[in-house]
Amino acid sequence: MTSECFVHITLPGETTFVTAGRFRLDTDRHGAATGRFVYGKSYLARNNAVPIDPIELKLAPTTYETRLLKGVFGALRDASPDYWGRRVIEKHVRTARLGEIDYLLYSPDDRAGALGFGRGSEPPAPRRKFNGTIDLQKLQDFADRIIADEDLPDDPDARQVQELLLDGTSMGGARPKAVVEADGALWIAKFNRPDDNWNHAKVERAMLELARACGIHTAETRLTTIGDRDALLVKRFDREHTDNGYRRARMVSALTLLRAEDTHTDGSRWSYVLLAEELRRIAAKPKDDAPELFRRMCFNALISNSDDHPRNHAVIAMENAWCLSPVYDLIPNPQISIERRDLALACGDLGRYANAANLLSQSARFLVDSGDAKAILDTMEQTVKDRWYGFARREGVSDKDCEMISGAFAYAGFRLPLEEAQAS
Secondary structure, three states, rough: OEEEEEEEEEEOOOOOOOEEEEEEEEOOOOOEEEEEEEEEEHHHHHHHHOOOOOOOOOOOOOOEEEOHHHHHHHHHHOOOOOOHHHHHHHHOOOOOOOHHHHHHHHHHOOOOEEEEEOOOOOOOOOOOOOOHHHHHHHHHHHHHHHHOOOOOOOOOOHHHHHHHHHHOOOOOOOOEEEEEEOOEEEEEEOOOOOOOOOOHHHHHHHHHHHHHHHOOOOOOOEEEEHHHHHEEEEEEEOEEEOEEEEEOOOOEEEEOOOOOOOHHHHHHOOOOOHHHHHHHHOOOOOHHHHHHHHHHHHHHHHOOOOOOOOHHHHEEOOOEEEEOOEEEOOOOOOOOOOOEEEOOOEEEEEEEOOOHHHHHHOOHHOOOHHHHHHHHHHHHHHHHHHHHHHHOOOOOOOOHHHHHHHEEEEOHHHHOHHHHHHHH
């Protein structure tokens, strides 16, 4: 079976799409998929053409092929909806039997990054109107129905809300979300779920503020209340408002940079250390970005954020130069074990072990010498220990919720000597 689509891109400094090339996906009778991408001749002839990503799809008159990620090139998969977005699309089109290109085509053009997709070679016109915060109550109500796996009503008003909810389906992640416009900027509205164990919106806001206090570059956020629930608004760092519309930054995930599959079976490539090496190759300022990644790795270990998978790290390019994006999706994960906790990515000589000695073991690969690395980690650990509760309470996290997440911070095994860790 063969399916295909055109790939469009918004070039640096522009607000409208141009056609970059064509993507074709061939699937054999055994389900094995091969993706092929070719840049258009007219695109290659442009003096302002840029590659779709800095790794796989460099500017060249060749046909690129891949069998990774079900035949979808990493940069294209990064623009495709993740778990939540796919649920919304399946509800919207009332079928779960969709192919990878279908998901690309059903996502609206507010997807992460600078890419767009279409059946025809003519690129879509830029969006001029977005959801407003006034729409959040309707969006949250429909999100609740999708979470509950309820049928959605089939009337004009309901269909309009479904269209609104489709905005944001390519932002990645499993939590319900939508894109809204406020104060001349685009924001991702992340809704609390009815079945949450604690107030995720307030806790995530507190963690982002705590990370900033630890010297980490974080996305801008604000809290808002929808009825009896809170939502977190995260300002989109891949958009820049102009009088002519929104400029778009190219954006690819760490999964793409690592040339890895989207499952733990490809765990050998899921590595902060390897990601630091890739940043040193493609970032315009590697001496800034590699140490920044080291800080983020340490912070994730200190708050037991085990959801730090490769899609929760990204690089962006608003112009031609690539850099590490602001950090996002920081969630503490209290666990039973007090001796060993793991990150999603390998972070040192002992793999994924979220242990101080392990984090320090490969600091040179992050362009941080051993003395500075120890000082960074010591200071960050003290900040997390001393200030997490204050940040949480300042953002309105209840004492009950603080008690529930308290076990996430600087857990006992974090300072277990490396020799004992290897023996355990």
